[in-house]
Amino acid sequence: MISYIARRLLQSLLILVGISVVTFALLYLLPADPARQIAGRSATAETVANIREQLGLNLPFYQQYLRYAAGLVQGDFGRSYLQKTEVSELIASRLPASLLLMAGAITCELLLGITMGLVAALRRGKPADHILMLVSFVGVSAPQFVVGIMILYVFAVTLGWFPIGGYGTFAHLVLPSLTLGILGAGWYARMMRSSMIDVLRQDFIRTAHSKGISGRAVIWRHALPNAILPVIAMIGIDIGLFMSGIVVVESVFGWPGIGQLAWQAIQRVDIPIIMGVTLVSALAIVIGNFIADMVTPFIDPRIKLR
């Protein structure tokens, strides 16, 4: 068990180093020259060269990477070229908003997904099942940009139930969480449905029925707890999906998280920010997967960590 954890941690670290090298290389290969961007259009070649030297952009690739990595180890993500602020400060100031949104989205997707999956499983092959699976299919496939704008228009602009974007109160949280949650809900609905159908086929369910326990009690007390665990264990893996989703949803709703930060930085090729957000997201995904792996044996004793 301990050697497994140690091995997994080492793997995770290697993955993170790999991601940082690849991302750094991709950004290095971009044809945009940061020094020219900073210097502005009226700058002389001398000014540009000066800035390039100050930032160490004249160094060969591996030296630039080592400089960056050396900073990273000390928690220094560098300074944004265009925002003129420490990247760590920018990310730290925006991380709470993204985590809050993550919590809201996970709540939404679990509530929606599990309910839909449960109903579909119990009504298997009936119209309710088909309709719910169609809805989940649409939820999984619809572009979040479109869903976000539509939800915003219907619930905030037309009905006026929620504020039109922004951050601060619970009411602000609802619509972006819902938009993000719809995608996940589609996945969870499908997973919950098949998990439930699996469990309902098991012998112990038949035994419970034959003991004369009411159908409702069998489902709530015996089937549901067994069916729901594998679904909940997916949350860790879900973080990857979530990280890609926040870039779009935060921009649509004006939610001040790291997704919006990344989107603005990408548009303006602000390399240190892109680098920083990518690494933080990668870290979140790695941690999520790690936790998912760790909790699996507790949920399903048949799985052992080796």
Add this chain to the structure above:
Amino acid sequence: MKKILLAGVALMALSAFGIESRADDIKQGGSMTVTYKDDVSTLDPAIGYDWQNWSMIKSLFDSLMDYEPGTSNLKKDLAEDYTISEDGKTFTFKLVKGVKFHNGREMTAEDVKYSLDRVTNPKTQSPGAGFFASIKGYEKMADGSATSLEGVTVVDPYTVKIELSRPDATFLHVMAINFSSIVPKEEVEKYGADFGKHPVGTGAFKLAEWTLGQKLVFERNKDYWNKGLPKLDQIVFEVGQEPVVALLRLQKGEVDVAGDGIPPAKFLEVKNDPNFSKLIVEGGQLHTGYLTMKVTMKPFDNLKVRQAVNMAINKERIVKIINGRAVPANQPLPPTMPGYAKDYEGYKFDVEGAKKLLAEAGFPDGFETELYANNTDPNPRIAQAIQQDLAAIGIKAEIKSLAQANVIAAGGEPDQAPMVWSGGMAWIADFPDPSNFYGPILGCSGAVKGGWNWSYYCNKDIDARATAADSITDPAKKGEREDAWKGIFLDVMKDAPWVPVMNEQRFTIRSERLGGPDAIFVDPVHIPVHYDQVYAKDVQ
């Protein structure tokens, strides 16, 4: 660097007298909310060069010169008076007395000197340092061998003398640009690189609150030396708001100014909506959208090819593509710029003529090339229109639609990006003077790696004439100077390094509760809105 995408000059030159006579009846107070999509990067006047921070900096800081609100007419600001020597090389400024920084200290001539030394010091990394190149001692600052400008002297606490190494007719404009804002040394040194997050100036507003990525709050500087200004007590800037969402919020009355304007896709809908259309203010701007042809690359080294392309582009159709938000152009200068040639007809749209010229140039069957364009709407659509026009005369252009920084990088290489559509990063004047449309984008100094002269056009003879024109500093010879510039741009068109395509109009949408002349909402200099001049109708 996000360029100031839209800069402009108001069509209506509102008389300053008109504004001032009304100013007395207007009560100070109230608040407004302005939204932007992108976060504010910095409020350091030596560094800020974005769409969203440009006018904010103007409200937090003052310079020696400024412009009459809503116009491009220069006026004195922190300078109470100034004199120019006979040879046009020495400017002496008398400062307004009793002006205080937000920290309470009085502003003096030492601060003017410090601010100019700071902006020209390479360590500051100011994108505007080049504007000060005519000040004596600039070269030594640029190469790092001096830390103080030789040409700037403090005569007494309220007098500063600036000597230039060459006559520069645009120097008073330079003294009005954000980069020459006066900053207090002690605050800059206290915050170092973070001064841009803790700005302290002499301006009408001071920064009260800044939540990164969310909002900024400006509050009225109660000790502002310019009595009666600003008219609002508070401005709240909310950032991270998509333009479409900002528009919806404006409709609900939650937002007063949508800082990024009306999204192109929404333009017709908004314009035709009776509730919205009355909230829109339209103004001209100092903008030209153009297509460059790299004269250092075959076959664009051939004048006839460049002329043929000039005749092949259907500009009317491009204007239609952007819902008529522009007027077709035929020369580099926009119509509101001094020096614009009204009677010049340019190259007429003539497909047959273009084909004939192309055949004469030795390309009867056309050729293949690449067209670089910014990937934000509507630029890819405009690039497609250009592609179709070129195809009509046999030129097959492949569109390279990239992020702004990548297009700029390719444009600045002598052997890449044979054609560049300038939309989304087009040249907009930093100040309303024709010289600002020449040097970096058409002159030899810009035709270098990483420069902004994407056609690499370099005509030494015309360069010499440009220098001569900028040496005419005598205000009495203003007309002569404008004529010189007019001639320069018309001769550039004979060489046809560009196809000037259109001049964009600017549209601001603001809520009904904001008052003030229309011109300040499309201010040519305080872009996008002259915040100091806006008042709230609900406190009147």
